Every structure is written in structure tokens, then in C-alpha cells.
Amino acid sequence: MGFFSSADKQLWLLALPMILSNITVPVLGLVDTAVIGHLDSAVYLGGVAVGTTATNLLFMLLLFLRMSTTGLTAQAYGAGNKPALARALVQPLLMAMIAGTVLLALKTPLTWLAVNVVGGNDQVLHQAAAFMHIRWISAPATLANMVLLGWLLGVQYARAPVILLVIGNLVNILLDLWFVPVLGWGVRGAAAATVIAEYSTLGIGLVMVWHVLRLRGVARQLLRRAWRGSYGYLLRLNRDIMLRSLMLQLCMASLTVIGARLGSDIVAANAVLLMFLTFTAYALDGFAYAVEACSGEAVGARDPSRLLHVWHAACRQAGLLALLFSLLYFAAGSHIVALLTSLPAVQLQAGHFLGWQAILPLAGVWCFLLDGMFIGATRARDMRNSMAIAMLGFALTLLTIPLWGNHGLWLAVTVFLLLRGAALWWVWRREWHHGRWFNYA
Secondary structure: OOOOOHHHHHHHHHHHHHHHHHHHHHHHHHHHHHHHHOOOOHHHHHHHHHHHHHHHHHHHHOOHHHHHHHHHHHHHHHHOOHHHHHHHHHHHHHHHHHHHHHHHHOHHHHHHHHHHHHOOOHHHHHHHHHHHHHHHHHHHHHHHHHHHHHHHHHOOOOHHHHHHHHHHHHHHHHHHHHHHHHOOOHHHHHHHHHHHHHHHHHHHHHHHHHHHHHHOOOOHHHHHHOOOOOOHHHHHHHHHHHHHHHHHHHHHHHHHHHHHHHOHHHHHHHHHHHHHHHHHHHHHHHHHHHHHHHHHHHHHHOOHHHHHHHHHHHHHHHHHHHHHHHHHHHHHHHHHHHHHOOOHHHHHHHHOOHHHHHHHHHHHHHHHHHHHHHHHOOOHHHHHHHHHHHHHHHHHHHHHHHHHOHHHHHHHHHHHHHHHHHHHHHHHHHHHHOOOOOOOO
């Protein structure tokens, strides 16, 4: 089999639109960082980093709404089960709206809790609280958008997620550039831009989903009945994905929390460096999303040959892309940092840790792809257990921080990604060789 077989071409047809649309997400983060990073103090950049970490911790904890929706939708799509396609949309959407409304109602105590847990510089925390108080307003739309995106991915309608993500993020970027430097709203402007963009995306997403429902032949009467029926399996699936996401977000949030305690310049530098990892992850997730959809479709259709062809193609193409990212960060990392912030102290601190950014794409690509394989198969319990192993390795590696400082923190991230991939790979090979991959319950 050649390096670019027919399976590779099919994978790119599904993955490329998602890569292009996913890249707009970290581009948004780059704009946020660049706009706030060019204000007159690192306090603002640190505040946005803390505020974003705190809100994303809860939003990503509820990422099961997107992940379970993709897996269940892809399986229903592969089996040609239209009632199941309707349930895979309506039931998670109801859960998303309820959870988002609860977060909105609790925005004040949630902000207070986050600020007191993080600790550190009072000025940074003041800016973080100002950001979070506005950002929570978008909660219902943010969670509903997860469901819409997951459903569109599951039915392999690549055009719709592209439109959904690109337009939403472009709105956010344009408002960022208007609210912060032009109107002078500071961190509140960055938060307000995100809120408006989320609700704009929700409106666009609902129109797109309705269009795809008609294309896939899902009738209105199926949607009316879709909220009924047992939620037991969905709740168990979401419980395990939520626990998995909690462990992931605790590890990622610790970068900001521990960095804040190492100093305001360190937390600001880590916020800049996280843009490297975020950009890489969102680009490689285009392949992970393709694997999710194809894995779920193969499970629904009981087609192992299709699954293997897509998996091998994903390893080849995503591995090459990860290598290109590593080379780019190694050669031009300092120039990228200079584009993100004009603060000399932050640039200096970031420069000390750029080497890790060249390592992380190659360390993380395999766990991204395997996540896609397991999400499509709705093997949430295995994902939860493998994440626990990776979190333990992460926690043990943090013990190097007193000796190595911020280098120990980035070493822990590298170990975390490697252990995630290794644990998932071991489970995948075991289940496949014993013929249990398509018989999971």
C-alpha cells in the first residue's frame, strides 16, 4: 500500500474541511492573546489566561455532549437507523440547554470559586473575574453548539461544521479587534466578543442542522418523538466521558494554576506557549474527527476492513502533519512568540521553554487519533481508565517542579500525552486481537 492510497484520499476529504475550520479556533485564541498581549501590562494577559482556563474547565467538562453525540450519531448513520439519528440529536440538545441554564444562573458563585481556587496576583485575579462574569452568559449557546457540531460530524456532512466554526470564529475575531483596541473595553471586550459569537453560531447551527436533517431523510415526526425513551445508556456514556474530561481539564488547568504561583510573567508566557499546543491539537483533531465518524460508522455497519483502512491512513497523514508542526516550531518559534506579545519579559520567559513545543506535536498525535477511534466506538469506560493512568503519570512528573521549575511543568504535559496514547493503544490492540471491538456494551 502506498503512502497516499485511496483510503488516504477519502480521509483527507473528510479531515481537510475539519482541519481548516478547526484552525480558526486557535486563530481566535491567537487574536485574543495578541490583542490583550499588546496592552500595557502582563496583568491583562494573565487575567484572560486564568479566566479562560476556569470557564473552559467547566465547558470542557461537559464536552461529553459533543463526543457522545458524534459516536452515537455515527453508529446510527452506519446502521441506517433514522429514529436513532433523531434521538442522537434531540436528547443531548435538551441536556445541553438544561446544563447551560444552570451555569448561567450560577455565574457569580462560579466566578468567586474560580478566583479563590487559583490564587496568586490580585490584579491578575481581578481581570480574570471581569472576564468570567461576562463569559458565563454564553453557557447555553456554547453547550448547544457542542451537540450540533457532534451531530454534524457523526453524519459526515463536512461542509456544515466548516460553516459553523469558521463563521462563528470570524465573528469573534472581528468583534475582538473592535471591542478591545478600538473601544478600549479590555478583557471585558474579549469576553463580550465570545458571547456574541457563540449565540450567532447557535443560530447558524440550527439552520444547518435542519438542512442536513432533510438531506438525511429524518422526518419531523421522528424529531417530535426523539426526546422520549430511556436516557440510561446516554447518561452512563456521558458519565464516563465526563470523568475522562474532568481529569484532562484538571491537568491542563494546572498549567495556568501552577504557572500563576510561579509568577505573573510565567503564567503569561505559558498562556502564549499554550497557543502552540492548542493550534497543533485543533489541526490534528481534524484527523481525529474523521476517525471518530468513520469508526462509529464502521461499528454501526460492522465493517472492520473499512475501520482498519481509515486508521492506517490517519496514522500516516496525521503523523506527517505532526512532524511538520514540530519542525515549524523548532525553526520559527521565537518569531511566533514575538507576534503574540510585545512584552519583553514575557518573550524572554517563553523563549526558555520553546523546545517543548517542538516535542509536543509528535508526543500527542497518537492520543488524538486514538481518542477518535474510541469516541466513535463509544468506548467511554476505556477512555476514562486510560486517562486515569495518564493523570497519575502527570501528577508524579509534577514532583520535578521544585528542581526544574517551569521545565518540570512542560515535562509533565509531555508525559501526560505519551501515556494517554500508550494506554489507549494497549486497549485497542487487546480488544481487536480478541475480537471484542465490535461487541462492546
